[in-house]
Amino acid sequence: METLVAVGGGAAGMSASSRARRLKPDMEIVVFESTKMVSHAPCGIPYFVEGLFNDENLFMTYTPQFFEEKRKIHVKTNTKVTEIDFDSRIVYGESREGKIKAEYDYLVISTGAIPRKIPVEDGNDRIFYAHHPANAVELRERLWSLNTIAIVGGGILGIEMAEALTHIGKKVILIHRSKYLLNKTIDTELGNIITQRVSKDAEVRLNESVETIKEGGRLIVTDKGKYQVDGTIIAIGVAPNVELVKDKIKLGETGAIKVDDHMRTNYREVYSAGDNTESVNIITKKPAWVPFAPVANKMGYVAGSNIGGHEMRFPGVVNTQITKYKEFYIGRVGLQEDEARLHGFKPISATISGKTRARYYPDAKDIHVKIIADENTKRILGAQIVGGEEVLGRIDMMAAAIMKGFTIEDTFFIEMGYLPAISRVWDPVIVAIRQLMKDE
């Protein structure tokens, strides 16, 4: 009987196993997961910290029992894989009961990402990472007991944690290296709006680099000053978690595991999926690494399909990102303007501000849209939106458009719906597009 082993039971690992199970009802499937949770949602951590829900089991889409009983997938929680022998096709690991060993015909590496770190001195008992749901209860207890908290890093995680903590009354110092928040998600025009908004609730320090953290997390030393706090959250980004395999499996230039469009590594029977896996940017055709949950799930689905004998190709990524800060949703897809330039495009862009509803309909929210296109081909390269409602759907629409090479004019003609209660007859996206058309 064929055996599939997955290393890591997050989104990618469980998606791959579930899909393989559906296609091969008789396959033996084993998932090793070092924590107590599988099919978990790290994305919920900030909201758990904010107190929007209290049951840690809600982090899991399905429990280990569910997978065992309903899908006949053997889930080995609290079991860390420590070595993989790719030639003999054997996985070695450790559980509470002792050492484990498993042979495989197919392997899925789905170990996710790990948080990037900062040099610390004098211990780290007050340094926190919002990373794995299995630690969320402890993280929350610790954070709730503090008053002044530093967040290092003003990317998505940084601002989501800032939202959560300011919402529950903590004093937050947000230290960010760049000149505005979310600079890897959106361009200056829109980033400034969010930076100003966050600054109303938190002390935002821009253009400032942390050099070291002392006193176990209570003293932050930057290139511009020192901050005495009760604890520090490090949110300076994540890296592919490839420690276990990096000497044996080919990595790509992004540092994540290199795969073909079937999600296969350099070993034919070894697949990789999720935050540890490299992909290809559909616009630039260059290697790209997009550590977000829908991509992880779909990569897992594709790996599972191919293992299950149903051929499927992963088309690549366009780097869709969405987050929120209080009343603002913030989304982007494609390339930022600088990125576009870097990749040899000749970007033109339009940024507009509008409202989300007809001028006569109550409670309209502000919305700001930036669209980036290539001057030569007129192809859409990127879209960024900051607004009070219906941001996600517009970003999703632009994701579809960018994935299939829509031009400015193609996008103009997308037959977006109009309802005064929730949109504008000239949708803000189309208003930005019209501005690009006038430049012709």
Added chain:
Amino acid sequence: METLVAVGGGAAGMSASSRARRLKPDMEIVVFESTKMVSHAPCGIPYFVEGLFNDENLFMTYTPQFFEEKRKIHVKTNTKVTEIDFDSRIVYGESREGKIKAEYDYLVISTGAIPRKIPVEDGNDRIFYAHHPANAVELRERLWSLNTIAIVGGGILGIEMAEALTHIGKKVILIHRSKYLLNKTIDTELGNIITQRVSKDAEVRLNESVETIKEGGRLIVTDKGKYQVDGTIIAIGVAPNVELVKDKIKLGETGAIKVDDHMRTNYREVYSAGDNTESVNIITKKPAWVPFAPVANKMGYVAGSNIGGHEMRFPGVVNTQITKYKEFYIGRVGLQEDEARLHGFKPISATISGKTRARYYPDAKDIHVKIIADENTKRILGAQIVGGEEVLGRIDMMAAAIMKGFTIEDTFFIEMGYLPAISRVWDPVIVAIRQLMKDE
């Protein structure tokens, strides 16, 4: 000097004139409009009746003065065009000051649509049409003075008026010919949800045809019974307003004015745009008539571009529709399942119910998604969504997908964003798509 005349100052007429003005700063441009309003938004009428706003001037995006002063477009309100001599290129009409006459080099016919009627007996002083913003104040005054109001027709306008009137405490009897409401927008599965919802507020009579209306609008006689009410709103749909030109300009099989993809009629210098104009359905390649505001605006834009010397082609329509009833947004795009069959496709479909937010995030709303695809080509043919939030964006995304011939698998891979506060990691649309994939 060249002269452009537009007949009708709604969305299409003003969009065409404005675009032509931008491209040809010196052109003489005259718009004749039979009411007192231009660039008006009929879409706001139900909300005005509901009392969500009170200033009728808000119906106008821009005032006649704005067009005169800022765009040098001569707007002749309260001026009805009564005849067009296409051979001599002369427009004749009547204003309060008397007869008017204008020669043109280019003509845009943008007369919109007119409501379909029902045979009435004994007068019509209590029969109402929610059609033109210029009559909204009077309409609202009259409706507010009544208690029990019948609405004939359970399409988009019917349910929008039912929402407005039940919201302000009127007793509403909604009489609809088909077996569920919105049957020309969505299929049974989703239509039933809305039908049940509306039935909580209004007396909904299905499978019932109105035969005549008597007592000036106070007695409705159907094939099943009689209803005594204080007044009746007719909302059984609209027809292209082509009375003025139908003997001289070629109409299409939908009854609307036939145009090429430049929006030109059978006279080279005569364009047509908006609710009076036929288009082509991108999926079926057959003539189609989609009387909605974004289409009207874009048709006008294309006509204006071509008149202005900047060549542009209108790509056709996919029939995006969006409306709401209380806590539900309702959207569709593409073909309904029956429609698809009628056009020779072999439709397969999946209908799923889900939530709009992560299971742990508060205040998630219900959402129901139906996706229709062609079994042979795997191409997406239609999408329908009923849900509590973010319906429009998903429909817009599907509009983009359908316009460019996305397959089921293409759609699966659209990199939709995920934020627990406003979506699901497997988006409801993707869940429906996965169901279609499993059928393979």
